[in-house]
Amino acid sequence: MSQRTTTNGASDPHVAVLAFPFGTHAPPLLSIISRLAASAPKTVFSFFNTEESNNSLLSTHKHYFLPNMKPFNVSNGVPEGHVLGGNLLENIELFIKAAPDNTRKAVAAAVAETGRKVSCLVNDAFLWFAADLAAEMEVPWVQCWHSGPNSLSAHFYTDLIRETVGVEGSEDELLKFIPGMSKVRVGDLPEGVASQSSFSNIVYSAGLKLEQADVLFINCFEELIPTINTDLNSNFKQLLNVGPFNLISPPPKIPDTNGCLPWLDMQKPSSVAYIGFGSVAMLSPDELKAMAEVLEASKVPFIWSIKKSLQESLPNGFLERTKSNGIVVNWAPQLNVLAHNAVGVFVTHGGWNSVLESIGCGVPMICRPFFGDQYINGRMIEDVWEIGVIVDGGIFTKTGLLRCLDLILWQEKGKEIRENVRNLKQVTEKAIGSGGSSMENLKRLVDTVSRPNQKMLH
Structure with a gap:
């Protein structure tokens, strides 16, 4: 892809990637970003994550950090002197509350270090505040949904589900009113879709922002759940199935130490x-x-x-x-x-x-x-x-x-x-073979994230 550059590289692509540092969210995001980085070697990818999560990735998934990728630490949001109670939910809430300001600071540091302004923002969909950051930077906003279109649909239609079955709906009621979900029961839904909790408010906020993204890419392939996929496609600006991540960007063979x-x-x-x-x-x-x-x-x-x-x-x-x-x-x-x-x-x-x-x-x-x-x-x-x-x-x-x-x-x-x-x-x-749906969608995703900042080229 031809690119215009300035002497300080300011118009060269610089992708800011925001990871959700809890559970098993960060490694799959890192794996697919590594594949994007391999396909766009002139694009710089800054990977923003808490120090604890980055250290873990560097010890177990270091192979994914290619020369054009670099981890940057974002504060975990725990106030100085605060003693954590050992509840993961507390860690998540503290992180999310402080994340917008802490991420701005970390991004500014990465821009200063690389000499490149951010040209695209990619984030784990749980980090819904990224919508505001992308708008401030006037760059394309690309969201990553780590799971499948089935859970994506559940979160996208949360309001409709609550209105139709009620918060105290029957566990066995089928979701026949949502395309492709006629065999799914209320009791199968992720926590917080048909009921409310403090963590569900985070996921609910994320669900409300999904359709605003310029691109939403998910860890799936189009043919796995076609009815749901077609329905979601009609609701988002651009939905790209680029999975399975672990087959698109496989880890290196790890020694079979236990035989x-x-x-x-x-x-x-x-x-x-x-x-x-x-x-x-x-x-x-x-x-x-x-x-x-x-x-x-x-x-x-x-x-x-x-x-x-x-x-x-x-x-x-x-x-x-x-x-x-x-x-x-x-x-x-x-x-x-x-x-x-x-x-x-x-x-x-x-x-x-x-x-x-x-x-x-x-x-x-x-x-x-x-x-x-x-x-x-x-x-x-x-x-x-x-x-x-x-x-x-x-x-x-x-x-x-x-x-x-x-x-x-x-x-x-x-x-x-x-x-x-x-x-x-x-x-x-x-799907993951040459010319397959996931590989073609991957090319589209690479093209989106590796474009120079169009605004800066005028």
Whole structure:
């Protein structure tokens, strides 16, 4: 792309990227920004995040920081002398309250250091205040939605949902009045859509701003939920599906320190249950016990990725009694494990990244949702795509989990589920292949963010 530059590089593109520093939001944003930076090497990308989150990224995801990318620290908003109570919500509220002013200061420092004025603002959609910053800087405003169009639709239509079902609506009422959501129930909605809480006010504010963005890009591919995607497309200026992020911008191969892959090499195809619940969700002691009892009784080959601290809560002698048919590890290379032909089912919390990884590898799911978009993702898995099941009653019991494993690994219905997810895998591969929908949308996104500041060129 041809660019006009001045001697001080002032008209060269400079993209300010604002990350949401909590949960698992920052790493996927960093991964897709890295892909944009690789596609636009003359554009500078400044990545604004709290010092704590940046330090974490630099220790675990340093490979994503290309030469034209640099992290900048934004204050976490905790007042001097303030003692935090250990509640994540308090950290989020303090950060959001102070973020507009703190971000302005950090952006000014990055402009001074790079010698380039900001030409485009990209942010995690939870940081709704970025609308004002983009307007002040008179630059294109690009928002990133980390999850899928299903949760995006729920937040976009929050007012309509509240008006139609009421804040105290029936959990089982179906959202037939929203395109593509006819099988989703009120009880599947993310917290704060049909009810109100302090955190939901942050997400609600974000939902109100969504349609103002010049571009909204999401971690999905157009063919996954076409009805919802078409509807959202008609409501936004420009909606770009550029996912799955983890396949568009894959992480480097991480050493398999616990020997998961050699162990899988010795198992039969589609026989292994891989169990992992991400870095935040945690099973109760009763559910841990139920999971252990099922794995022991069923003799299903398994890899169970579970934190060291929680392994101490497993039943006495469980590790010894099951060592012939499974391994318990504190970490597993999830994408590589799911891609192995021995894995027959993924027992998951239903986080969006995990769902996309499972689809991309053609593995059916048993979903035990905990919070956020996990319930609505589980509903899509079971009733819309028919590529897995939600555990009975939403929690693990011995009989419920045995039934789910039996259904997916051995029943005729399990064969249909496996066929469905393998078909979706092929659709995913086409979307991220040359000329595929996600790759074409990625080109459009690169073009948007890497334009020089048009106002400055006149």
